[in-house]
Amino acid sequence: MPVTERTWVLHATADRVAYITLNRPETLNALTPGQRDRIIALLADASADPDVRAVVLTGTGRGFCAGADLRGGAGSGERIAGDVARTLRLGAQRLVAAVLDCEKPVLAAVNGTAAGLGAHLALACDLVLAAESARFIEVFVRRGLVPDGGGAYLLPRLVGPQRAKELMFFGDALCAADAERLGLVNRVVADGELDKTAREWAGRLAAGPTRALALTKQLVNASLDSDRATAFAAEAAAQEINMTTEDAREGVRSFVQRTTPEYRGR
Secondary structure, three states, rough: HHHHHHEEEEEEEEEEEEEEEOOHHHOOOOOOOHHHHHHHHHHHHHHHHHOOOEEEEEEOOOOEEEEEEEEEEEEOOOOOOHHHHHHHOOOHHHHHHHHOEEEEEEEEEOEEEEEEEHHHHHOOEEEEEEEEEOEEEEEHHHHHOOOOOOHHHHHHHHHHHHHHHHHHHHHHHHEEHHHHHHOOOOEEEEHHHHHHHHHHHHHHHHHHOHHHHHHHHHHHHHHOOOOOHHHHHHHHHHHHHHOOOOOHHHHHHHHHHHHOOOOOOH
């Protein structure tokens, strides 16, 4: 990625929280391939860094993310068979998978428009906060395109197939309040309160038992694709793994001794 593009994705760590901020406000934070790859790398770094215990994903300006930046000529010219599928596998799908597979809880602070891949990037996060001015748009139908970035996987699991089809067939903008009503958003807050609330929630996540949260995330994400026997087996395995952690021992100790637990993420 060219050095000049590094400022298009800002990264900072504070109080055990990694903040990833899309920073191309003039394009409503439409994603270039370089930005996409940097976000994927930062999420991988967060997973591997024991000093990072939560991640916040947000944007600058009026947009959270307007989707993939198509101004480079995507959709025009001749293509070799397999080009589109390969581009999706290595691009949008890899980005959404990086969020779903991140070993730390990922919180989306949706500050404005989240459209197309940008909407799916938010919905892949573990928790979603939205400013009152935020909008979610399944914009693909407006461009004559099929939803990508895992949209047809994520949306039905969040709102059911009928609602998912309505959003995808019409491509209407969904305001933050309606997104909360449908279950796409955990909480809607005033625009001026978004950053404060995101930091508070991220702080609570960072103070929690990190490995237990990671295992819980894996169980929940896999649950809708599993039968009961598989889900129960995964639950038992996760519990077995988690009981070897320092945080699990601290949680039990604090319960028995009636003290406040101090989790260290180990």
